[in-house]
Amino acid sequence: MKLGIDCEILKNRNTGVENYTKELIRSVRDLNPILIYDEKYKESFKPYKNYSKYKIPSRLKFPGSRTLYNLISPPKLPDIDIIHLPTVHSPFFSKPKKFKIALTVHDLTPLVRPEWHNVQRNLFFRIFLGHLFRIADHIICVSNTTLYDLIHYFPYTKNKSQVVHSGVSDQFRKQKQDQEILAKYKIFNPYILYVGTLEPRKNLIRTIKAYQRSGIKEKLVIVGPRGWKDNPIIKEIKAMGNKVILTGFVDQSDLPQLYSSAKLFIYPSLYEGFGFPVIEAMKCGTPVITSDISSTKEIAQGAALLVDPYKTDSISRAMKKLISDENLQKELSKKGLDHSKKYNWTDYGNKMEKIYKDLLK
16 A cells, blocks of 8 residues: 655644644554655655655645646646645646545635635635545545534545544643743743634633633633734733733643643634544543533533533633532543543554455455
């Protein structure tokens, strides 16, 4: 079996989809995959010196240029039996004759809630996505939530789609408090934690208002890069003064320490395809508050305190309850540690290998 993995997404940004792709590569390394990448981001591939690689000329000249170039003139690809596309971007648009396509779908938010995305992304999803789903031989959804949305919008995908829950890296594990790492981000007091991009669907404005309403003394630490339509979020953060600490993007190696040292993790997102931070926090033994909708409810499965993300009071009550109840903290910490073990990349790699083999039968 000759497996190729499209690695255009790897740009050293440590987003959820980028980390998924890195772990996918590691989980199927025994299959000796060929990593197909854009020469513009060759620096991202230094950690993969022991892998076979295939470089294609850069087509990332301006936003959307890769899609346009590939539509007009698809790049030459290596001799492979299967290509795995780890996100809904493809280096080709016509149905390949020489190899099969496995495609991972993380979420369909541009269709479910188009107001959360820019015009370019919404257009891409509406114009090209249906065609990509038609030419894919097998579609992997990271959650039942994503599978439901996929079949709802594209019914013809039903017989070639399945759920394979993502794993979460083993780097996330309980750590003793390290004051040096915390000081690096100006964290000196007990705190509650949020991790994720600053964007509307993450529900940060309600989270901050709920935090303020709860009256708890611990600071709120917000970790993550700025995102689309984040100005109202930044305004809300500034209005809180020194009660809220905004770290910006943090080193991936520091995240387990930030999770482990937090009193609780808060993630009342309005929609997720999977919700990596929920399981990352659980793996670090941190009690979790998350939404009772979409995939966060699905992956939490009784190991977190669930809230109605559309109701500020629901979020506020949960914060106050968990921060003041040490027994509940211990209970959720233990449940989270046990529950998070099922999200591992070894199992994921084994499932993917079976899918690849089945595609070639």
